[in-house]
Amino acid sequence: xxxxxxxxxxxxxxxxxxxxxxxxxxxxxxxxxxxxxxxxxxxxxxxxxxxxxxxxxxxxxxxxxxxxxxxxxxxxxxxxxxxxxxxxxxxxxxxxxxxxxxxxxxxxxxxxxxxxxxxxxxxxxxxxxxxxxxxxxxxxxxxxxxxxxxxxxxxxxxxxxxxxxxxxxxxxxxxxxxxxxxxxxxxxxxxxxxxxxxxxxxxxxxxxxxxxxxxxxxxxxxxxxxxxxxxxxxxxxxxxxxxxxxxxxxxxxxxxxxxxxxxxxxxxxxxxxxxxxxxxxxxxxxxxxxxxxxxxxxxxxxxxxxxxxxxxxxxxxxxxxxxxxxx
Amino acid sequence: xxxxxxxxxxxxxxxxxxxxxxxxxxxxxxxxxxxxxxxxxxxxxxxxxxxxxxxxxxxxxxxxxxxxxxxxxxxxxxxxxxxxxxxxxxxxxxxxxxxxxxxxxxxxxxxxxxxxxxxxxxxxxxxxxxxxxxxxxxxxxxxxxxxxxxxxxxxxxxxxxxxxxxxxxxxxxxxxxxxxxxxxxxxxxxxxxxxxxxxxxxxxxxxxxxxxxxxxxxxxxxxxxxxxxxxxxxxxxxxxxxxxxxxxxxxxxxxxxxxxxxxxxxxxxxxxxxxxxxxxxxxxxxxxxxxxxxxxxxxxxxxxxxxxxxxxxxxxxxxxxxxxxx
Numbered sequence: 001x002x003x004x005x006x007x008x009x010x011x012x013x014x015x016x017x018x019x020x021x022x023x024x025x026x027x028x029x030x031x032x033x034x035x036x037x038x039x040x041x042x043x044x045x046x047x048x049x050x051x052x053x054x055x056x057x058x059x060x061x062x063x064x065x066x067x068x069x070x071x072x073x074x075x076x077x078x079x080x081x082x083x084x085x086x087x088x089x090x091x092x093x094x095x096x097x098x099x100x101x102x103x104x105x106x107x108x109x110x111x112x113x114x115x116x117x118x119x120x121x122x123x124x125x126x127x128x129x130x131x132x133x134x135x136x137x138x139x140x141x142x143x144x145x146x147x148x149x150x151x152x153x154x155x156x157x158x159x160x161x162x163x164x165x166x167x168x169x170x171x172x173x174x175x176x177x178x179x180x181x182x183x184x185x186x187x188x189x190x191x192x193x194x195x196x197x198x199x200x201x202x203x204x205x206x207x208x209x210x211x212x213x214x215x216x217x218x219x220x221x222x223x224x225x226x227x228x229x230x231x232x233x234x235x236x237x238x239x240x241x242x243x244x245x246x247x248x249x250x251x252x253x254x255x256x257x258x259x260x261x262x263x264x265x266x267x268x269x270x271x272x273x274x275x276x277x278x279x280x281x282x283x284x285x286x287x288x289x290x291x292x293x294x295x296x297x298x299x300x301x302x303x304x305x306x307x308x309x310x311x312x313x314x315x316x317x318x319x320x321x322x323x324x325x326x327x
Numbered sequence: 328x329x330x331x332x333x334x335x336x337x338x339x340x341x342x343x344x345x346x347x348x349x350x351x352x353x354x355x356x357x358x359x360x361x362x363x364x365x366x367x368x369x370x371x372x373x374x375x376x377x378x379x380x381x382x383x384x385x386x387x388x389x390x391x392x393x394x395x396x397x398x399x400x401x402x403x404x405x406x407x408x409x410x411x412x413x414x415x416x417x418x419x420x421x422x423x424x425x426x427x428x429x430x431x432x433x434x435x436x437x438x439x440x441x442x443x444x445x446x447x448x449x450x451x452x453x454x455x456x457x458x459x460x461x462x463x464x465x466x467x468x469x470x471x472x473x474x475x476x477x478x479x480x481x482x483x484x485x486x487x488x489x490x491x492x493x494x495x496x497x498x499x500x501x502x503x504x505x506x507x508x509x510x511x512x513x514x515x516x517x518x519x520x521x522x523x524x525x526x527x528x529x530x531x532x533x534x535x536x537x538x539x540x541x542x543x544x545x546x547x548x549x550x551x552x553x554x555x556x557x558x559x560x561x562x563x564x565x566x567x568x569x570x571x572x573x574x575x576x577x578x579x580x581x582x583x584x585x586x587x588x589x590x591x592x593x594x595x596x597x598x599x600x601x602x603x604x605x606x607x608x609x610x611x612x613x614x615x616x617x618x619x620x621x622x623x624x625x626x627x628x629x630x631x632x633x634x635x636x637x638x639x640x641x642x643x644x645x646x647x648x649x650x651x652x653x
Binding site: 055087088089096103 | 548551567568
C-alpha cells in the first residue's frame with residue numbers, strides 16, 4: 001500500500017470556535033492507482049491533502065488524531081526535516097491555479113531546476129538542462145527558448161503543465177493534484193488531464209485527484225471517495241458509483257450534472273447549504289439536506305457500512321439508495 | 328507518450344488572432360503580453376519580470392531621469408569635490424566676510440569670509456554619506472527584523488511589534504538632542520547610527536506586512552509542498568517578492584534623513600565645525616540673514632534640491648514597482 005490515511009482528524013482553532021474540518025477520514029491509494037476525492041468546497045478534501053503533504057498551516061490547523069502511512073511509515077511521527085526530504089521527491093502536489101502557485105519573479109527554468117538543486121544537489125547549469133527536458137516532457141513547445149521566460153508569459157494551460165512538470169520532476173511515487181484543471185477552460189482541461197493520466201501511467205505513480213467535477217473523475221479515476229462535512233460518505237470503484245450511488249449525497253451530485261438527454265429541463269440541485277464546520281449537525285451530517293432522512297438520521301451518526309468488498313457508504317439507508325427507492 | 332509535441336493552445340495563440348471568438352481566445356490574450364507578440368518567442372524575446380518591467384517604466388519616466396541626473400551629479404561631487412572647485416573650503420579671508428558674488432566666487436562669501444560655493448560643494452559629501460548610509464542601515468535592520476517577525480509570527484511578532492511602538496514614540500529631534508549631545512567624536516557615524524536606531528521601525532513595519540502578505544501566496548505553499556527548506560523559501564520565494572515596498576519607502580526616507588542631518592547639525596548636535604555640512608553652514612549664516620542672505624540661500628537651496636531629488640526618485644520607483652498603477 002502506497003498511501004493509507006487512517007481515521008484522520010483535523011481541526012482549526014479560530015476566534016469563533018473550533019472548526020472540525022476533517023472528522024475521521026480513511027482512504028488508501030496504491031501505486032499506479034487514481035483515487036478521486038470528490039466534494040464541495042469546505043468538505044475537507046483540500047485540508048486532508050494538506051495534512052498528507054505536511055503543509056497544513058499549524059496553527060491554526062491541528063491534526064488531532066489518526067495516522068498517515070506512506071509506504072507503511074507514519075508520516076505524522078517523522079521530524080520536520082525528514083518530512084521535508086520526502087516532499088517533492090517521494091510525494092508531490094499540483095496546485096489549482098498555476099499562476100499563483102508559481103513564483104512571479106523567478107523564471108520557470110529556475111523554478112523547475114530548483115527541484116534538482118534542492119533534492120539532488122545539482123549545479124544550476126545541470127538543473128537548467130533538466131528543466132528543459134521536463135518542459136519537453138509535458139509537451140511545451142520550444143522548451144529550450146522558453147525556459148528563461150517568467151510564469152506570466154505563459155498561457156493558463158502551459159502554466160499548469162509547468163506546475164505538473166515541477167511536481168513530477170523527481171518522479172514521486174505519490175502525486176496529489178488539488179483541482180488541477182479548475183482554473184482552465186474546457187478544451188485545455190481535457191488536454192491537461194490527458195497529459196496527467198499519460199504521465200501517471202508512465203511513472204506508475206499513485207494519484208490523488210481532488211476535484212468537485214464529476215465529469216473529470218469518470219475518465220481518469222479508478223475509485224472515488226466522496227467527502228461531506230469532513231467525512232467520507234461513500235467510497236467505491238468509479239463505475240459502481242456512476243451506475244448506482246449508495247449515498248443520497250452522491251446521488252444528488254450525479255443528478256446535478258447537466259445532461260444532453262435532459263436538455264431544456266431544470267437542473268437538479270441539492271437543496272440547502274453545506275453545514276458550518278463549527279456546528280456539524282448531530283447524527284448524519286447530511287440529514288438536513290437529505291431527501292431520504294428519517295428520525296434515526298438526526299440522532300445516530302452512520303458508520304461507513306460495507307456495501308460490498310470494495311464499496312462503503314455512510315448512510316443508514318444505503319440499500320434503499322442503491323436500489324433507487326427514495327424516502 | 329506521443330513524441331510529437333502537439334500543442335493546440337499554442338497553435339491557436341500562434342495565429343495571433345487574439346480577438347477570435349474560439350475557445351483559445353483567452354489563451355491568446357495571455358500570450359499577447361509576450362514581447363514580440365503573435366510571432367511567439369523569438370531570439371528577441373527578452374524575459375520580463377517585475378524588475379525588468381519596472382526598469383522599462385523608469386527609463387521612460389522624466390521624473391526619474393531628472394532626479395537620477397541630480398543624484399548622479401551629487402554623488403560625483405561628493406566623491407570628487409575638487410573636480411568643480413579649485414579652492415579649499417577652509418581657506419577663509421575675514422576681510423571678505425559677507426561679500427557678494429565676485430568673479431571666481433559665484434556664491435559670494437559667508438560670515439567668516441569663506442567661499443560659499445566651495446563650502447556648498449564640499450557639503451554634499453556629508454549629506455550624501457549620511458543619507459545613503461542611514462538608508463542602507465535602516466533598510467537592512469528594518470527588513471531583517473520586520474521580515475522575521477512577519478515570517479515567524481506569534482510571540483516573536485508581538486514582541487517585535489511592541490518594541491517598534493516604543494521606538495515610534497521617541498520624538499526624533501528631542502531624541503537627537505538628548506542622545507547626540509553626549510557624543511564627542513565629530514564624524515557622520517553617530518548621526519547615522521542615531522538615524523538607524525530611530526528609523527528601522529518604519530521599515531520593519533512595512534517589511535513585516537509585506538512578508539505576511541507574500542507568505543500567504545500559493546507559490547510559497549507550493550515551494551513547501553515540493554520540499555524547499557524554510558531558509559530557501561524565505562530567501563528565494565519571499566524576499567524577492569516582498570522587497571519592493573521596502574525599496575520604495577527607503578528611497579523616499581533617504582531624502583528625509585538628509586534633511587534630518589541638516590536639522591541636527593543646525594541644532595549643534597549633528598556634525599560640528601570644522602566638519603562641513605549644509606546644516607552647519609545654514610546655522611552659521613542665519614545671524615547674518617539680512618546682510619548676507621546668499622550665505623544662507625545657497626546651502627539651503629542645495630539641501631532642498633537634494634532632498635527633492637531623492638523624494639522624486641522614491642516616487643518614480645514607487646510608480647514603477649506598484650503593479651496596480653500600471
